[in-house]
Amino acid sequence: MKKSALQKARAAYRPKLPIVLTSAVKAVEGKPTESVADREDIKKLFPNTYGLPELRFEKNDSPKATKPLNVGVILSGGQAPGGHNVICGLFDGIKKINRESRLYGFLMGPGGFVDHKYIELTAPVIDEYRNTGGFDIIGSGRTKLETKEQFDKGLEILKELNIQALVIIGGDDSNTNAAILAEYYKEINAGIQVIGCPKTIDGDLKNEVIETSFGFDTATKVYSEVIGNIQRDCNSAKKYWHFIKLMGRSASHIALECALQTQPNVCIISEEVEQKNMTLADVVDYIAGIVAERAKNGNNFGTVLIPEGLIEFIPAVKKLIAELNDMLAAHAEEFATLASEKQREYVIEKLSPENSATYSSLPEGVARQLTLDRDPHGNVQVSLIETEKLLSEMVGKRLEQMRAEGKYNGKFSALHHFFGYEGRCADPSNFDADYCYGLGYNAANLINAGVTGYMSSLRNLVKPSVQWIAGGIPITMMMNMERRHGAMKPVIQKALVDLDGAPFHRFASKRDDWAINTRYIYPGPIQYFGPSEVCDQPSMTLTYEHKA
Numbered sequence: 178m179k180k181s182a183l184q185k186a187r188a189a190y191r192p193k194l195p196i197v198l199t200s201a202v203k204a205v206e207g208k209p210t211e212s213v214a215d216r217e218d219i220k221k222l223f224p225n226t227y228g229l230p231e232l233r234f235e236k237n238d239s240p241k242a243t244k245p246l247n248v249g250v251i252l253s254g255g256q257a258p259g260g261h262n263v264i265c266g267l268f269d270g271i272k273k274i275n276r277e278s279r280l281y282g283f284l285m286g287p288g289g290f291v292d293h294k295y296i297e298l299t300a301p302v303i304d305e306y307r308n309t310g311g312f313d314i315i316g317s318g319r320t321k322l323e324t325k326e327q328f329d330k331g332l333e334i335l336k337e338l339n340i341q342a343l344v345i346i347g348g349d350d351s352n353t354n355a356a357i358l359a360e361y362y363k364e365i366n367a368g369i370q371v372i373g374c375p376k377t378i379d380g381d382l383k384n385e386v387i388e389t390s391f392g393f394d395t396a397t398k399v400y401s402e403v404i405g406n407i408q409r410d411c412n413s414a415k416k417y418w419h420f421i422k423l424m425g426r427s428a429s430h431i432a433l434e435c436a437l438q439t440q441p442n443v444c445i446i447s448e449e450v451e452q453k454n455m456t457l458a459d460v461v462d463y464i465a466g467i468v469a470e471r472a473k474n475g476n477n478f479g480t481v482l483i484p485e486g487l488i489e490f491i492p493a494v495k496k497l498i499a500e501l502n503d504m505l506a507a508h509a510e511e512f513a514t515l516a517s518e519k520q521r522e523y524v525i526e527k528l529s530p531e532n533s534a535t536y537s538s539l540p541e542g543v544a545r546q547l548t549l550d551r552d553p554h555g556n557v558q559v560s561l562i563e564t565e566k567l568l569s570e571m572v573g574k575r576l577e578q579m580r581a582e583g584k585y586n587g588k589f590s591a592l593h594h595f596f597g598y599e600g601r602c603a604d605p606s607n608f609d610a611d612y613c614y615g616l617g618y619n620a621a622n623l624i625n626a627g628v629t630g631y632m633s634s635l636r637n638l639v640k641p642s643v644q645w646i647a648g649g650i651p652i653t654m655m656m657n658m659e660r661r662h663g664a665m666k667p668v669i670q671k672a673l674v675d676l677d678g679a680p681f682h683r684f685a686s687k688r689d690d691w692a693i694n695t696r697y698i699y700p701g702p703i704q705y706f707g708p709s710e711v712c713d714q715p716s717m718t719l720t721y722e723h724k725a
C-alpha cells in the first residue's frame with residue numbers, strides 16, 4: 178500500500194509504555210469492590226464476578242515461564258483513534274509473555290464473533306497498522322452481544338481456535354456486554370476470560386478509576402483544530418455565525434473540551450440545560466441574546482458549539498423519549514406496518530397528553546427522527562438530527578421578533594457544520610498512541626494474571642506515560658441498573674459532564690467574556706514531532722480534573 182511521508186514517519190513511532198509494564202509483572206490485589214449503585218441487584222445478576230478486587234501491577238522479580246496465550250479481540254461500536262494501537266499493544270504483550278502466543282481478530286465487531294468470521298493477526302499485519310487511526314484492521318460493528326445463543330455460538334469458535342481470553346474494545350454498552358459474557362463463561366466454567374478496554378471519543382466511559390476513554394483526546398484535538406480555523410475565518414470576514422454540532426451521543430464532554438481549547442462565543446452544555454430545566458425556546462433565547470449583544474458592537478459574526486445529544490437533554494424531550502422507547506418497544510410490529518404519515522398520528526394518539534403535546538410541538542423532521550430505529554443498544558441516533566440547523570433557524574426567527582421590538586439591529590447569516598466522523602479515525606495523538614498501546618499491553622498482563630470481568634486500566638494520565646499506573650478494574654464496579662427497551666438492565670453508569678467539576682467551572686467562569694469579546698484560540702493541527710509541550714499534552718478536561 179502506498180504511504181505518505183507522514184504515514185511512514187509515524188509508523189516508526191514507539192509508544193512509551195508505563196515503566197512498570199516494561200518488565201514482568203505480578204498483580205497485587207486491592208480491597209473487594211462494590212458497584213456504584215444498586216448493589217443488591219448487580220450482586221444477584223453477577224454472582225461469580227461481583228465484588229472482585231481492583232488490581233495493580235508491580236514489578237515481578239521472579240517471573241515463572243508462561244504457556245502461550247491464545248487471545249481473540251473484538252472492536253465494538255463507533256471508531257475511536259488509537260484502536261489499532263490497543264491491538265498492537267495486545268499483540269506485543271502476549272508475544273512478550275510467550276513468543277508462541279497467537280492473536281485472532283473477529284471481523285466487523287461482535288457479529289464476527291457470533292458468526293465465526295476472523296483472521297489471525299500476525300506480525301506483518303500488525304506492523305501495517307501501528308500508530309494509525311481507524312478500525313479497519315478488523316472492522317467494527319454494533320451487534321449487541323446479549324443472548325445465551327450468541328455466547329454459546331461464540332464459545333464454539335473460541336474452543337475451536339483454542340482461545341483462552343477475549344478482549345472487547347468498546348464503550349459503556351460494549352463493556353457492559355463484556356461483563357455479562359465474563360459472568361456467563363465463569364458460570365458455565367467455560368475457561369474463557371473476558372477483558373474490556375475503555376474506548377469512545379464521547380469521553381463518557383470514565384469514573385474514579387478509569388480516567389478517560391481512548392480516542393477522546395485525538396478527536397477533540399481534530400475538532401478544535403477545525404473550529405479554530407473556522408474562528409479565524411469568521412474573525413477575518415466578520416459576516417457569518419457558524420453553528421457547529423459536535424459528536425457525543427449523550428454527554429457534552431466533547432463540546433466542553435473543544436470550548437476550553439478554542440474559546441467560542443457560545444457553547445451549549447446539555448447537562449446544564451437539563452439541570453436548569455431549560456426548554457428549546459430558552460436555549461434559543463440565550464443564543465439570540467448573545468448574537469444581539471455582539472451586534473451592538475458591530476460584530477455580526479460568531480461561533481456556537483452544540484453537543485449532538487442536546488435534544489435528549491431538554492427535560493420535556495427527555496420525558497417524551499422515555500415514553501416513546503417503551504411505547505415503540507411494546508408496539509414495534511404494528512408501528513412498522515404503518516405508512517410514515519400515519520406513524521405521526523399513531524404516536525400522537527398513543528402518548529400521554531403531556532408527551533403528545535411535546536411531540537406535536539417539535540418540527541416534523543426532528544419528531545420523526547425520535548421514532549426511527551434505535552441503535553442495537555436502544556439509543557436514539559442523535560447524530561442524524563440536525564440540531565445545528567434547527568437552532569439557527571429558531572435563532573433567526575427570534576432575532577426577527579427582537580428586531581420588530583427594537584431590540585436587535587444586526588445582520589444574521591448562519592452557516593452549519595457537523596464534526597464527528599472527521600475525527601473518529603484520525604491518527605492518534607501521542608497521548609492516545611501511548612494510552613492505547615499501554616491499554617492493550619496491559620490487557621495481555623491481565624490475561625496472564627488469569628482474571629476475568631476486568632477492564633484494562635492506566636491511571637495518573639496527566640503525568641508522562643512512563644509514570645502511569647497499570648492494573649485492572651472489575652467491570653461490575655462501574656455498574657448500576659437503568660431502564661432499557663422498557664426493562665431494568667445492569668449497565669455501566671455513563672459519565673455525564675459534572676457541573677460541579679473543574680472543567681465546567683473553568684468554562685462557566687469565562688463564557689460571558691468569550692461571548693461578547695472575541696477571545697478565540699486557534700489550536701492548530703495535532704503535532705507528532707517536536708517539543709513535548711506541543712506534542713504530548715493531554716486534554717484540558719483531564720488536566721483540569723487532575724488539578725481539582
Ligand code: FBP
Pocket residue numbers: 253254255256257319348349376377378379424425426485559560601
Ligand atoms: P461509541 O459510543 O460506540 O464509541 O460511538 C460514539 C459515536 O461516535 C457517537 O459520538 C455518535 O453519536 C455515534 O457513535 C454515531 O454512530 P454511528 O457510527 O453508528 O454512526
